[in-house]
Amino acid sequence: MERTIRVLVAKPGLDGHDRGAKVIARALRDAGMEVIYTGLRQTPEQIVNAAIQEDADVIAMSILSGAHNHLFPRVLELLKDKGVDDVLVIGGGVIPDDDIPGLKAAGIAEVFTPGTPTSATIDFIRNNLKRKA
């Protein structure tokens, strides 16, 4: 049987709305994935602990507030501290092109900016999972 992909969708930081994250959550659901939706204003600690408890294959974060350079790397740092190296971490939201190389260097596998078709995110997840079994 094909393995069900579990994705934790989270909004780190103080953004006030999560429409974009919900659109992605829906798209992933319709692609047959299980989406654990954690909602607004999550701290990196909450996100990482939730991902561990949920045994998520993927953490997908969306940020609009501009705090991505701080919050995204913090999530990766916490994962590393806890010895978690098999979770795919992706980001999205309003993120300037200039910031993307730095985020990737920090370990964000891919960054999806506004206008990306949801199918691109779905394909990326399917092709880049870190664990198969």
Place this chain on the structure above:
Amino acid sequence: MDAAALLAQRVRAGDVRATARLISMIERDDPSRLETLKTLHAWTGRAHIIGITGPPGSGKSTLTDKIVSELRNRKRRVAVVAIDPSSPFTGGAILGDRIRMNRHSTDESVFIRSLATRGHLGGLSRATSEAVRVLDAAGYDDIIIETVGVGQSEVDVVRLADTIVLVSVPGMGDDIQAIKAGVMEIGDVFCVNKADRDGAERVVREIRAMLETAVLNGASTRFSVLYASLAAESAIPDSVAPETHDYFQQGAAHHIAKQHHDHGELDLPPVLTTIAESGEGVRDLVDAIKAHETGLVSTGLLAIRRRENLAWELGKAAADRIQSVLEHEERKSAMAELASAVLEKRTDFYEALDKLERSLAAAYVAQES
């Protein structure tokens, strides 16, 4: 130490990743989980298992969040298994119960896991019972099962939980009437949530009336079913004629129920009001949940309830195994052949069924050996 024993040891030691990973193995029916579960079995049976059920939108997740906080105030370690439905079309799911509870994510004494039903009906996912056992062995004191939003007959949680909280809300009008027959019968503690809304008192009255009537009628609510099994435990004197055994036990059930009632040991299920959003009434609700547990233990009903539930689960698991034999290609073609025979009047339905049952039994024995 082999991998299974090591995993069990990590779960026992409170390793959250190991526990989470084992629950995933359960979810995908990974046969290698079984050795670990067998090892963990020795440490199960300690937790108080609390089911929270009710219609969609009744506030189960918010209530669960507040119950977790209250249990944490009482220094209990708490696990939550929250179930949401999978899409029957894509298999995907949005598991959103966690939104209301994620503030507990950084509390090391709280473990929250979302499960999708993955095609399972009845209000739970197939993995739920094993997941609960794992969390029990992992040392959580209280395990809360939050079911999917239920309609009329998703009552599987009865088979797992020691104490069931049935959540209702005002303003559902006739829907309350509609669910009375199924789901409404399974509550041990009734909770009318969103009690600041109009009509809360009416819902409380309706539930009380329903419960009183059910007991007066000797109707088979879960409550009286359990008394009946308690009565079945008591020896029937030789002087009682066999044909009146049922009647005798009915009387005994009534008698035991009344005794417990008179001693204040186990009263009618309480009906409480809460406003989960603000936390109002939650402390009383947790008191009622814990009082129910105390009552179950002091009356001996806990052991009976657990044994009945486990017997049911064994039967269910056996049926699943037989089902898997039935789904073999060989069996499928045999069924197609039998169907043709019935349609062409070479045999009748019941003869065909007998034949199928015999071949199934033979196949089952062959597979076992």
